[in-house]
Amino acid sequence: MSGPTLFLIAGEPSGDALGARLMAAAKRLTGGSVRFVGIGGEKMAAEGLQSLFPMGELTLFGIFELLPHLPNLIRRIDQTVAEILRIRPDAVVGIDSPGFTLRVAKKVKAARAGIPLIHYVAPTVWAWKPRRAAKYAAIYDHLLAILPFEPPYFEREGLPCSFVGHSVVESGAGAGDAARFRAQHGLTEGDRLVAVLPGSRRGEVTRLLPVFRETLERLTSTHQSLVVVVPTVATVRDRVAVELAGWPLRTILVEGDPAKYDAFAAAEVALAASGTVALELALARLPAVVAYRLNPVTVALYRRLIRVKYVNLVNLMLDRMLVPELLQEDCRPDRLAVELGRLLDDPAARQAQIDGVAEVAGWLGQGGTPPSERAARVILDVIERHRDGTAGGP
Secondary structure (H helix, E strand, O other), X not given: OOXXXXXXXXXXXXXXXXXXXXXXXXXXXXXXXXXXXXXXXXHHHHOOOOOOOOXXXXXXXXXXXXXXXXXXXXXXXXXXXXXXXXXXXXXXXXXXXXHHHXXXXXXXXXXXXXXXXXXXXXXOOOOOOOOHHHHHHOOOOEEEEOOOOOHHHHHOOOOOEEEOOOHHHHOOOOOOOHHHHHHHOOOOOOOEEEEEEOOOOHHHHHHHHHHHHHHHHHHXXXXXXXXXXXXXXXXXXXXXXXXXXXXXXXXXXXEOHHHHHHHHHHXXXXXXXXXXXXXXXXXXXXXXEEEEOOOHHXXXXXXXXXXXXXXXXXXXXXXXXXXXXEEHHHOOHHHHHHHHHHHHHOHHHHHHHHHHHHHHHHHOOOOOOOHHXXXXXXXXXXXXXXXXXXXXXX
Protein backbone atom coordinates (compact mmCIF):
# COMPACT_ATOMS: atom_id res chain seq x y z
CA MET A 1 0.00 0.00 0.00
CA SER A 2 1.40 3.40 -0.93
CA GLY A 3 0.60 7.00 -0.21
CA PRO A 4 -1.89 6.96 2.69
CA THR A 5 -2.81 10.30 4.30
CA LEU A 6 -3.13 10.35 8.09
CA PHE A 7 -4.85 13.18 9.95
CA LEU A 8 -3.21 13.18 13.39
CA ILE A 9 -4.45 15.13 16.41
CA ALA A 10 -2.31 15.61 19.52
CA GLY A 11 -3.30 18.04 22.26
CA GLU A 12 -0.41 18.04 24.73
CA PRO A 13 3.35 17.34 24.90
CA SER A 14 3.00 13.65 25.78
CA GLY A 15 0.71 13.18 22.78
CA ASP A 16 3.12 15.16 20.62
CA ALA A 17 5.87 12.69 21.55
CA LEU A 18 3.59 9.72 20.76
CA GLY A 19 2.61 11.30 17.46
CA ALA A 20 6.21 11.97 16.44
CA ARG A 21 7.25 8.37 17.07
CA LEU A 22 4.17 7.12 15.22
CA MET A 23 5.01 9.34 12.24
CA ALA A 24 8.61 8.10 12.12
CA ALA A 25 7.44 4.48 12.24
CA ALA A 26 4.80 5.02 9.53
CA LYS A 27 7.43 6.60 7.28
CA ARG A 28 9.71 3.59 7.73
CA LEU A 29 6.92 1.11 7.01
CA THR A 30 5.70 2.92 3.87
CA GLY A 31 9.08 3.88 2.48
CA GLY A 32 8.30 7.52 3.16
CA SER A 33 5.15 7.63 1.02
CA VAL A 34 2.78 8.41 3.90
CA ARG A 35 1.48 11.99 4.22
CA PHE A 36 0.60 13.71 7.49
CA VAL A 37 -1.79 16.53 8.27
CA GLY A 38 -3.43 17.63 11.51
CA ILE A 39 -2.49 19.16 14.85
CA GLY A 40 0.68 18.63 16.85
CA GLY A 41 3.60 20.23 18.62
CA GLU A 42 7.28 20.73 18.03
CA LYS A 43 8.18 17.02 17.90
CA MET A 44 5.55 16.22 15.29
CA ALA A 45 6.64 19.32 13.37
CA ALA A 46 10.18 17.91 13.32
CA GLU A 47 8.75 14.81 11.60
CA GLY A 48 7.06 16.94 8.94
CA LEU A 49 3.67 17.97 10.32
CA GLN A 50 2.48 21.51 9.70
CA SER A 51 -0.02 22.04 12.50
CA LEU A 52 -3.44 23.44 11.65
CA PHE A 53 -3.09 25.71 14.70
CA PRO A 54 -0.75 25.82 17.74
CA MET A 55 -1.13 22.71 19.87
CA GLY A 56 -0.68 24.86 22.99
CA GLU A 57 -4.27 26.03 22.63
CA LEU A 58 -5.39 22.53 23.60
CA THR A 59 -3.09 22.02 26.59
CA LEU A 60 -5.78 22.45 29.22
CA PHE A 61 -6.73 20.36 32.23
CA GLY A 62 -9.51 20.42 34.78
CA ILE A 63 -13.04 21.79 34.54
CA PHE A 64 -12.39 25.26 35.91
CA GLU A 65 -9.13 25.66 34.01
CA LEU A 66 -11.02 24.87 30.79
CA LEU A 67 -14.06 27.14 31.10
CA PRO A 68 -12.41 30.46 30.11
CA HIS A 69 -11.08 28.85 26.93
CA LEU A 70 -14.28 27.04 25.93
CA PRO A 71 -15.38 29.37 23.08
CA ASN A 72 -12.01 29.06 21.36
CA LEU A 73 -11.99 25.29 21.94
CA ILE A 74 -15.38 24.94 20.23
CA ARG A 75 -14.14 27.04 17.31
CA ARG A 76 -11.05 24.85 16.95
CA ILE A 77 -13.16 21.67 17.03
CA ASP A 78 -15.31 22.96 14.17
CA GLN A 79 -12.23 24.10 12.24
CA THR A 80 -10.62 20.67 12.61
CA VAL A 81 -13.74 18.80 11.51
CA ALA A 82 -14.11 21.06 8.46
CA GLU A 83 -10.48 20.40 7.48
CA ILE A 84 -10.92 16.64 7.83
CA LEU A 85 -14.01 16.66 5.65
CA ARG A 86 -12.22 18.82 3.09
CA ILE A 87 -9.07 16.66 2.92
CA ARG A 88 -10.79 13.29 3.38
CA PRO A 89 -7.71 11.49 4.77
CA ASP A 90 -7.35 7.71 4.80
CA ALA A 91 -7.70 7.74 8.60
CA VAL A 92 -8.09 10.14 11.49
CA VAL A 93 -5.93 9.26 14.49
CA GLY A 94 -6.70 11.05 17.75
CA ILE A 95 -3.82 10.80 20.22
CA ASP A 96 -5.09 10.93 23.80
CA SER A 97 -6.56 14.40 24.72
CA PRO A 98 -10.14 13.04 24.65
CA GLY A 99 -11.66 16.42 25.54
CA PHE A 100 -10.78 17.50 22.02
CA THR A 101 -10.19 14.36 19.96
CA LEU A 102 -13.41 12.62 20.99
CA ARG A 103 -15.51 15.64 20.08
CA VAL A 104 -13.83 15.89 16.69
CA ALA A 105 -14.33 12.17 16.01
CA LYS A 106 -17.98 12.35 17.04
CA LYS A 107 -18.67 15.14 14.54
CA VAL A 108 -16.79 13.37 11.74
CA LYS A 109 -18.79 10.21 12.49
CA ALA A 110 -22.03 12.19 12.35
CA ALA A 111 -21.06 13.57 8.94
CA ARG A 112 -21.04 9.97 7.59
CA ALA A 113 -17.77 10.68 5.79
CA GLY A 114 -16.71 7.03 5.76
CA ILE A 115 -13.26 7.88 7.16
CA PRO A 116 -11.79 5.31 9.60
CA LEU A 117 -11.58 6.79 13.09
CA ILE A 118 -8.79 5.49 15.33
CA HIS A 119 -7.88 6.53 18.85
CA TYR A 120 -4.38 6.07 20.27
CA VAL A 121 -4.24 5.61 24.07
CA ALA A 122 -7.30 3.93 25.51
CA PRO A 123 -9.26 5.88 28.11
CA THR A 124 -8.66 4.56 31.62
CA VAL A 125 -12.07 2.94 32.00
CA TRP A 126 -10.51 0.59 34.57
CA ALA A 127 -9.90 3.64 36.78
CA TRP A 128 -13.00 5.77 36.27
CA LYS A 129 -16.02 6.31 34.02
CA PRO A 130 -16.34 2.69 32.78
CA ARG A 131 -19.22 3.74 30.52
CA ARG A 132 -16.68 5.42 28.26
CA ALA A 133 -15.92 2.02 26.74
CA ALA A 134 -19.38 1.91 25.14
CA LYS A 135 -19.11 5.59 24.20
CA TYR A 136 -15.85 4.98 22.33
CA ALA A 137 -17.28 1.86 20.69
CA ALA A 138 -20.10 3.94 19.23
CA ILE A 139 -17.68 6.38 17.59
CA TYR A 140 -14.34 4.74 16.78
CA ASP A 141 -13.40 1.99 14.38
CA HIS A 142 -10.27 0.92 16.24
CA LEU A 143 -8.50 1.61 19.51
CA LEU A 144 -4.78 1.38 20.32
CA ALA A 145 -4.13 0.45 23.95
CA ILE A 146 -0.82 1.09 25.72
CA LEU A 147 -1.40 -1.31 28.64
CA PRO A 148 -1.75 -5.08 28.25
CA PHE A 149 -4.88 -5.45 30.38
CA GLU A 150 -6.97 -2.81 28.53
CA PRO A 151 -8.31 -4.48 25.32
CA PRO A 152 -11.01 -6.68 26.98
CA TYR A 153 -12.77 -3.60 28.41
CA PHE A 154 -13.46 -2.38 24.86
CA GLU A 155 -13.73 -5.63 22.94
CA ARG A 156 -16.71 -6.63 25.07
CA GLU A 157 -18.41 -3.47 23.73
CA GLY A 158 -17.63 -4.47 20.15
CA LEU A 159 -14.70 -2.10 19.56
CA PRO A 160 -11.58 -3.73 18.05
CA CYS A 161 -8.68 -2.91 20.34
CA SER A 162 -4.98 -3.69 19.91
CA PHE A 163 -2.37 -3.62 22.66
CA VAL A 164 0.69 -1.93 21.13
CA GLY A 165 2.80 -1.18 24.21
CA HIS A 166 3.70 2.09 25.88
CA SER A 167 5.66 4.41 23.61
CA VAL A 168 7.54 5.85 26.56
CA VAL A 169 9.86 2.83 26.33
CA GLU A 170 11.17 4.36 23.09
CA SER A 171 11.94 7.71 24.65
CA GLY A 172 15.56 7.02 25.46
CA ALA A 173 14.87 7.87 29.09
CA GLY A 174 17.27 5.20 30.28
CA ALA A 175 20.11 6.13 27.93
CA GLY A 176 21.23 9.46 29.41
CA ASP A 177 24.88 10.37 29.92
CA ALA A 178 25.58 11.48 33.49
CA ALA A 179 29.22 12.41 32.92
CA ARG A 180 28.33 14.60 29.95
CA PHE A 181 25.68 16.45 31.93
CA ARG A 182 27.92 17.06 34.93
CA ALA A 183 30.76 18.29 32.71
CA GLN A 184 28.49 20.60 30.70
CA HIS A 185 27.16 22.26 33.84
CA GLY A 186 30.32 22.34 35.93
CA LEU A 187 29.06 20.02 38.65
CA THR A 188 31.62 18.75 41.14
CA GLU A 189 31.79 15.31 42.71
CA GLY A 190 30.17 16.65 45.85
CA ASP A 191 27.16 18.23 44.12
CA ARG A 192 23.97 16.20 44.66
CA LEU A 193 21.57 16.69 41.78
CA VAL A 194 17.80 16.66 42.26
CA ALA A 195 15.58 16.58 39.16
CA VAL A 196 12.45 18.71 39.58
CA LEU A 197 9.64 18.20 37.06
CA PRO A 198 6.64 20.50 37.63
CA GLY A 199 4.64 19.39 34.59
CA SER A 200 4.10 20.59 31.03
CA ARG A 201 0.86 22.54 31.53
CA ARG A 202 0.71 26.14 32.69
CA GLY A 203 -1.63 25.33 35.55
CA GLU A 204 0.64 22.55 36.81
CA VAL A 205 3.67 24.82 36.84
CA THR A 206 1.77 27.58 38.65
CA ARG A 207 0.46 25.25 41.33
CA LEU A 208 3.47 23.02 41.88
CA LEU A 209 6.65 25.08 41.54
CA PRO A 210 6.06 27.21 44.68
CA VAL A 211 5.45 24.01 46.66
CA PHE A 212 8.55 22.39 45.21
CA ARG A 213 10.62 25.47 46.02
CA GLU A 214 9.61 25.42 49.68
CA THR A 215 10.25 21.67 49.81
CA LEU A 216 13.83 22.14 48.68
CA GLU A 217 14.33 25.12 50.98
CA ARG A 218 13.51 22.82 53.89
CA LEU A 219 16.17 20.36 52.74
CA THR A 220 18.99 22.86 52.23
CA SER A 221 19.71 23.12 55.97
CA THR A 222 20.65 19.43 56.12
CA HIS A 223 21.73 18.91 52.49
CA GLN A 224 23.95 21.88 51.65
CA SER A 225 25.30 20.47 48.39
CA LEU A 226 21.96 20.20 46.56
CA VAL A 227 21.72 21.41 42.97
CA VAL A 228 18.37 21.41 41.14
CA VAL A 229 17.85 20.63 37.46
CA VAL A 230 14.46 21.46 35.95
CA PRO A 231 13.72 19.90 32.55
CA THR A 232 10.94 21.78 30.79
CA VAL A 233 9.18 22.20 27.44
CA ALA A 234 8.78 25.19 25.17
CA THR A 235 5.14 25.85 26.11
CA VAL A 236 6.00 26.68 29.74
CA ARG A 237 9.72 27.46 29.59
CA ASP A 238 9.40 31.21 30.15
CA ARG A 239 7.07 30.77 33.11
CA VAL A 240 9.37 28.22 34.70
CA ALA A 241 12.40 30.47 34.18
CA VAL A 242 10.66 33.35 35.98
CA GLU A 243 9.78 31.10 38.92
CA LEU A 244 13.32 29.75 39.22
CA ALA A 245 14.91 33.21 39.24
CA GLY A 246 14.23 33.66 42.96
CA TRP A 247 15.17 30.19 44.18
CA PRO A 248 17.73 30.15 47.01
CA LEU A 249 19.86 27.32 45.58
CA ARG A 250 21.55 26.70 42.28
CA THR A 251 19.14 25.73 39.50
CA ILE A 252 19.78 24.47 36.00
CA LEU A 253 17.01 24.82 33.40
CA VAL A 254 17.17 22.44 30.42
CA GLU A 255 14.93 21.85 27.44
CA GLY A 256 14.64 18.89 25.08
CA ASP A 257 14.71 15.15 25.66
CA PRO A 258 18.47 14.55 25.31
CA ALA A 259 19.25 17.11 28.04
CA LYS A 260 16.40 15.80 30.19
CA TYR A 261 17.61 12.21 30.01
CA ASP A 262 21.19 13.23 30.70
CA ALA A 263 19.85 15.05 33.77
CA PHE A 264 18.02 11.88 34.85
CA ALA A 265 21.24 9.90 34.58
CA ALA A 266 23.15 12.48 36.64
CA ALA A 267 20.49 12.97 39.33
CA GLU A 268 20.11 11.02 42.57
CA VAL A 269 16.39 11.57 43.05
CA ALA A 270 13.45 13.36 41.44
CA LEU A 271 10.46 15.38 42.57
CA ALA A 272 7.85 15.19 39.84
CA ALA A 273 4.32 16.02 38.86
CA SER A 274 2.18 12.94 38.31
CA GLY A 275 1.97 11.98 34.65
CA THR A 276 3.91 10.35 31.83
CA VAL A 277 7.19 11.66 33.24
CA ALA A 278 6.80 9.25 36.15
CA LEU A 279 7.20 6.40 33.64
CA GLU A 280 10.26 8.07 32.10
CA LEU A 281 11.77 8.25 35.57
CA ALA A 282 11.02 4.56 36.04
CA LEU A 283 12.72 3.66 32.77
CA ALA A 284 15.71 5.79 33.79
CA ARG A 285 15.77 3.97 37.15
CA LEU A 286 15.67 7.34 38.94
CA PRO A 287 13.97 7.11 42.37
CA ALA A 288 11.23 9.68 42.72
CA VAL A 289 8.51 11.28 44.78
CA VAL A 290 5.33 12.10 42.86
CA ALA A 291 3.12 15.07 43.70
CA TYR A 292 0.06 16.77 42.24
CA ARG A 293 -2.50 19.48 42.89
CA LEU A 294 -5.67 20.44 41.07
CA ASN A 295 -8.43 22.95 41.62
CA PRO A 296 -10.18 21.69 44.83
CA VAL A 297 -13.62 21.65 43.22
CA THR A 298 -12.30 19.66 40.26
CA VAL A 299 -10.72 17.18 42.67
CA ALA A 300 -13.95 16.83 44.65
CA LEU A 301 -15.72 15.82 41.45
CA TYR A 302 -12.98 13.41 40.38
CA ARG A 303 -12.90 11.67 43.76
CA ARG A 304 -16.52 10.65 43.32
CA LEU A 305 -15.53 8.84 40.13
CA ILE A 306 -12.01 7.43 40.63
CA ARG A 307 -11.90 3.66 41.20
CA VAL A 308 -8.17 3.05 41.76
CA LYS A 309 -5.88 3.34 44.77
CA TYR A 310 -2.95 5.05 43.05
CA VAL A 311 -2.31 7.66 40.35
CA ASN A 312 1.21 6.58 39.42
CA LEU A 313 1.13 3.81 36.81
CA VAL A 314 4.12 2.11 38.44
CA ASN A 315 2.19 1.77 41.69
CA LEU A 316 -0.97 0.72 39.85
CA MET A 317 0.74 -2.08 37.98
CA LEU A 318 2.54 -3.32 41.09
CA ASP A 319 -0.58 -2.82 43.24
CA ARG A 320 1.51 -1.28 46.00
CA MET A 321 2.95 2.11 46.93
CA LEU A 322 6.50 1.80 45.63
CA VAL A 323 6.83 5.45 44.52
CA PRO A 324 5.53 7.88 47.16
CA GLU A 325 2.45 9.81 45.99
CA LEU A 326 1.56 13.05 47.75
CA LEU A 327 -1.57 14.45 46.19
CA GLN A 328 -3.78 17.45 46.80
CA GLU A 329 -3.94 18.18 50.58
CA ASP A 330 -0.92 15.89 51.08
CA CYS A 331 1.07 17.85 48.50
CA ARG A 332 2.76 19.97 51.19
CA PRO A 333 6.40 21.04 51.53
CA ASP A 334 6.82 19.35 54.92
CA ARG A 335 5.54 15.99 53.66
CA LEU A 336 7.45 16.20 50.40
CA ALA A 337 10.67 17.13 52.19
CA VAL A 338 10.42 14.06 54.43
CA GLU A 339 9.95 11.67 51.50
CA LEU A 340 12.59 13.30 49.33
CA GLY A 341 15.03 13.46 52.24
CA ARG A 342 14.52 9.75 52.91
CA LEU A 343 15.51 8.92 49.32
CA LEU A 344 18.54 11.21 49.52
CA ASP A 345 19.73 9.70 52.80
CA ASP A 346 18.81 6.03 52.44
CA PRO A 347 20.54 4.05 49.64
CA ALA A 348 18.33 1.03 50.43
CA ALA A 349 15.17 3.07 49.79
CA ARG A 350 16.56 4.24 46.45
CA GLN A 351 17.50 0.69 45.45
CA ALA A 352 14.03 -0.62 46.37
CA GLN A 353 12.49 1.73 43.81
CA ILE A 354 15.07 0.82 41.17
CA ASP A 355 14.36 -2.88 41.61
CA GLY A 356 10.58 -2.42 41.54
CA VAL A 357 10.39 -0.34 38.37
CA ALA A 358 12.48 -2.81 36.38
CA GLU A 359 9.56 -5.26 36.43
CA VAL A 360 7.12 -2.58 35.28
CA ALA A 361 9.40 -1.60 32.38
CA GLY A 362 9.06 -5.11 30.98
CA TRP A 363 5.27 -4.97 31.22
CA LEU A 364 5.24 -1.69 29.30
CA GLY A 365 7.00 -3.30 26.35
CA GLN A 366 10.65 -2.49 26.92
CA GLY A 367 12.88 -4.85 24.96
CA GLY A 368 10.31 -5.91 22.33
CA THR A 369 9.07 -4.50 19.00
CA PRO A 370 8.87 -0.71 19.37
CA PRO A 371 5.32 0.30 20.35
CA SER A 372 5.24 3.04 17.69
CA GLU A 373 5.94 0.46 14.99
CA ARG A 374 3.20 -1.81 16.33
CA ALA A 375 0.79 1.14 16.38
CA ALA A 376 1.70 2.20 12.84
CA ARG A 377 1.20 -1.35 11.55
CA VAL A 378 -2.28 -1.52 13.08
CA ILE A 379 -3.25 1.86 11.58
CA LEU A 380 -2.01 0.91 8.12
CA ASP A 381 -3.81 -2.42 8.39
CA VAL A 382 -7.08 -0.67 9.34
CA ILE A 383 -6.70 1.58 6.27
CA GLU A 384 -6.03 -1.40 4.00
CA ARG A 385 -9.03 -3.29 5.36
CA HIS A 386 -11.21 -0.22 4.85
CA ARG A 387 -10.04 0.11 1.25
CA ASP A 388 -10.78 -3.58 0.70
CA GLY A 389 -14.20 -3.21 2.27
CA THR A 390 -13.54 -5.69 5.09
CA ALA A 391 -14.66 -4.99 8.64
CA GLY A 392 -12.80 -5.16 11.90
CA GLY A 393 -9.09 -5.04 12.59
CA PRO A 394 -6.14 -7.18 13.58
